[in-house]
Structures are given as C-alpha cells and as structure tokens.
Amino acid sequence: KQEVTQIPAALSVPEGENLVLNCSFTDSAIYNLQWFRQDPGKGLTSLLLIQSSQREQTSGRLNASLDKSSGRSTLYIAASQPGDSATYLCAVDQNAGNNRKLIWGLGTSLAVNP
Amino acid sequence: DADVTQTPRNRITKTGKRIMLECSQTKGHDRMYWYRQDPGLGLQLIYYSFDVKDINKGEISDGYSVSRQAQAKFSLSLESAIPNQTALYFCATQQGDYNEQFFGPGTRLTVL
Numbered sequence: 001k002q003e004v005t006q007i008p009a010a011l012s013v014p015e016g017e018n019l020v021l022n023c024s025f026t027d028s029a030i031y032n033l034q035w036f037r038q039d040p041g042k043g044l045t046s047l048l049l050i051q052s053s054q055r056e057q058t059s060g061r062l063n064a065s066l067d068k069s070s071g072r073s074t075l076y077i078a079a080s081q082p083g084d085s086a087t088y089l090c091a092v093d094q095n096a097g098n099n100r101k102l103i104w105g106l107g108t109s110l111a112v113n114p
Numbered sequence: 115d116a117d118v119t120q121t122p123r124n125r126i127t128k129t130g131k132r133i134m135l136e137c138s139q140t141k142g143h144d145r146m147y148w149y150r151q152d153p154g155l156g157l158q159l160i161y162y163s164f165d166v167k168d169i170n171k172g173e174i175s176d177g178y179s180v181s182r183q184a185q186a187k188f189s190l191s192l193e194s195a196i197p198n199q200t201a202l203y204f205c206a207t208q209q210g211d212y213n214e215q216f217f218g219p220g221t222r223l224t225v226l
Contacts, residue, residue, distance in 0.1 A: 031212050043204060044217040051212065091157075093212070101172060102215065104156040 002027040002094050006105035013080055014113050021075040021108045023090035028068045031093040035064050035075050038087040038107065047088075048075070080112045117141045118218040120205050126224045133192040135221050137205030145208040146188040147215065148172075148180060150201040157204070163188055195225040 003026045013019055023033070035047040048057045048064040050073065056065040063076040077084060087109045091102040118139045127133055137146065148160040149172075159172030161180040169180060177199060181189045192199055205218040 034214060036217075041219070043219040044206075046214045046216060049214045089157075101159045101162070102157070106154065106156045 002103045004103050004105040006108050010109040012111040017080050019077050021088050023073040023105055025071045025092050033066055033073050033092050036089040082112050082114050084112050118216055120218040120221050124222045127195055128226050131195050133195050135190045135203055137188045139186050139207045141207055143207035143209040147206040148190045149204045152201050197225045200225045
C-alpha cells in the first residue's frame with residue numbers, strides 16, 4: 001500500500017532563506033508526483049507536476065525533483081518571501097490499473113517571517 | 115472568474131438532513147473528483163468521474179452519492195448527514211490522464 005510522508009510537518013524560516021521541503025513515498029510504481037499549495041479558505045493550487053520519467057521541474061523560484069528509485073521528491077523554494085507562507089502538499093498518482101487515484105501526504109506548514 | 119467553483123462555501127446542518135454540494139467547472143476537463151480533508155488524515159477520495167456516463171467509488175464512498183449532470187457539473191450528496199461527515203470538501207478537475215488536477219476553493223461542512 002502506497003504511503004506518502006512529508007517532513008517536516010511545520011517549518012518557520014526568516015525571509016530570504018532558501019529552503020527544502022521533503023516528500024517520500026513507499027511504492028515507486030507511480031505515474032507522476034504533484035506539489036500543491038494550500039492557503040486557508042482558498043483551496044489547493046497546483047505548483048508543479050513531475051512525470052515519472054522526469055527528474056525535475058522548475059517554475060519561477062520553485063524547483064521540484066523526483067528520484068523514483070529512492071522514493072523521494074523535494075520542493076526547493078529560493079529566496080523565500082512572507083507570501084510563500086502556506087501548507088505545501090505532495091501527492092503521487094498511483095499506478096494501480098483502473099483504480100487510479102492520488103495518494104496524499106499530510107503537508108508541511110511553512111511560515112516565512114518578515 | 116474561478117475555473118472551478120463550489121457552492122455553498124460553508125454549510126452548517128443537523129444530523130439526518132440531506133445535503134447537496136455542487137461543483138462547476140469552466141476548464142472543459144473531462145474528469146472530476148470529490149475529496150474530503152480532515153485534520154491529520156490528509157485528503158481522501160470520495161468519488162470520481164471520467165466522463166458524464168462514468169461514476170466510480172473512491173476510498174470512502176459510504177454515506178455519499180454523486181451525480182454528473184453534465185461535463186461541467188458534478189454534485190455530491192449526503193443522504194442523511196452524520197457528525198463524522200464534518201470536514202472540508204474539495205472538488206477537482208483533470209483533463210485526461212497523467213495531468214494536473216485543479217481544485218475548487220472548498221466547502222466547509224459542519225454536521226451538528
């Protein structure tokens with residue numbers, strides 16, 4: 001059974017710091033991995049999607065990497081800003097035949113302090 | 115305007131009441147999903163639909179039903195609400211396979 005773990009559960013950093021959020025999964029048979037941001041009252045926003053054949057994706061100050069063999073993904077945020085404060089979730093698209101679904105981590109709550 | 119909308123945004127109801135949550139999308143996506151989010155449990159899939167004639171149960175479908183009235187509309191019903199259905203409910207859309215899912219703003223449901 002696929003399990004997705006995100007460490008740390010919470011993180012507080014000063015503005016301007018570069019930081020790394022971690023996501024690990026137990027079954028490497030995935031189609032892709034997606035990183036989301038969740039803001040209170042605003043639902044989830046897709047940040048980056050990495051297909052199983054890819055090693056990384058970049059969008060602005062965000063860079064996500066994927067190492068299927070070790071069951072790990074990282075989300076790197078450069079030059080963090082207070083507006084980056086949110087909960088970051090990762091989800092893997094499980095390769096399970098007709099029973100397709102995303103398996104979610106519990107998220108990392110990030111606070112960037114001015 | 116938002117691409118994926120959910121109504122209502124907040125709802126308080128009593129045990130035993132029938133509740134319908136609605137989701138509409140203007141993205142033209144074929145796939146739609148309903149999730150619930152509970153503190154400490156992450157998101158769990160309730161139902162999903164790959165097109166208008168396709169409805170599939172997710173991991174926690176008991177106590178829920180859905181209707182895909184059109185490609186753009188996917189409704190979730192609680193026939194007889196119970197307190198442990200108090201949660202944040204999200205609708206999501208996806209175009210085809212292997213692509214991003216896009217989420218609505220969520221509906222916060224409280225069952226007293």
